[in-house]
Each structure stands twice: as structure tokens, then as C-alpha cells.
Amino acid sequence: MRNFGVKTVVVAIALAASLSLGADPRGAVDAFGAALVQGDADGLRDLLPSAGKVRVHLVRLGPENGALRSGQLHAVLQDFFERGKxxxxxxxxxxxSGGLALASARLTLVDRQGRADVRLHLSLEPEEQRWVVREIRESRR
Incomplete structure (x- = not known):
């Protein structure tokens, strides 16, 4: 239970840095990355939109292609965390630029298929004074 508390605090601190619309969207990207590394699907909830869908192209984190509501994406990532890291x-x-932020990150993950190095592309937009993820695309490095 103690690890859960530490994970929640780390994600909350990173998220708090992103809550102001004037803030650099990097705080939201850092919080997203921290939640992925910690296997904390619940830590992603505040980074997902409350309205609309998130466009996804996931190979190892999914597999999913299309547009998912926040709850659906949460479930997909929770499934990944149950079988991978x-x-x-x-x-x-x-x-x-204005109301759009684009980020690119490298991930190393391990799942049933073994270890993989992938590139993750995120698109973020402001929603209710915070940055939210609107697109996640996964590609090979």
C-alpha cells in the first residue's frame, strides 16, 4: 500500500505543475510518463479529456486504433499494465503553438512479446485550465 501512496504523490506533483493553462504542457507530459512508468492507469485520468475522444494508434501498449473515450483508454492501458511494464x-x-502541444518520447517496455524500444507521440490541448492528451501514437524507433 505504501508504494501506491508514493506513486500517487509523484503523479499528483507532476500533474499540479500542468494544471494552469498558462503553464508549459511539459508538466502534463511528465505526469503522463510518470504514470506509465509506475503502471498507474488511475494516475492518467486527470490527463485525459472529460469530453470527446482520444485518437490512438497503439501497437505494444494496445493494440488499439481509432478514437476512444477516456474510460475506454483507461481500460486499455490498465490491461497493458496487467501484462506488461x-x-x-x-x-x-x-x-x-497556441492551444496545441506536440511531444515525442522514447519508451522502453516489456510485455509478453519481450522487450521493445518504441517512440510515443502525444498531442495535447487545453481543457478546463489544464492540458489533456488528445492523441497517442506509438511507432518503432
Whole structure:
């Protein structure tokens, strides 16, 4: 139970940095990465939109293609965490222009297929004074 508390605090701190619309979207990307590495699907909830869908192209974290509501994406990632682990998340680039931010990160993950190095591309938009993930695309490095 103690690890759960530490995970929640780390994700909450990273998320708090992203809550102001004027804030750099990097805080939201860092919180997303922290939740992936910690296997904390619940830590992703505040980073997903309350309205609309998230476009996804997931190979190892999924498999899923299409547009998912936040609850559906949460379930997909929870399923991954039950069978795999993201070992590392390294932000490579982030660009922001007005109400859109694009980020690219490297992940190392392990699942039933073995170890893989993948690139994750995120698109974020502001929603209710916070940055939320609107697209997740996974590709090979």
C-alpha cells in the first residue's frame, strides 16, 4: 500500500505543475510518463479529456486504433499494465503553438512479446485550465 501512496504523490506533483493553462504542457507530459512508468492507469485520468475522444494508434501498449473515450483508454492501458511494464519514459521533444502541444518520447517496455524500444507521440490541448492528451501514437524507433 505504501508504494501506491508514493506513486500517487509523484503523479499528483507532476500533474499540479500542468494544471494552469498558462503553464508549459511539459508538466502534463511528465505526469503522463510518470504514470506509465509506475503502471498507474488511475494516475492518467486527470490527463485525459472529460469530453470527446482520444485518437490512438497503439501497437505494444494496445493494440488499439481509432478514437476512444477516456474510460475506454483507461481500460486499455490498465490491461497493458496487467501484462506488461513501461521501464522508462524519456521526453525527446515538445513544441507548443497556441492551444496545441506536440511531444515525442522514447519508451522502453516489456510485455509478453519481450522487450521493445518504441517512440510515443502525444498531442495535447487545453481543457478546463489544464492540458489533456488528445492523441497517442506509438511507432518503432
Amino acid at each position: 513501461v521501464q522508462s519514459f524519456t521526453l525527446q521533444t515538445i513544441e507548443q
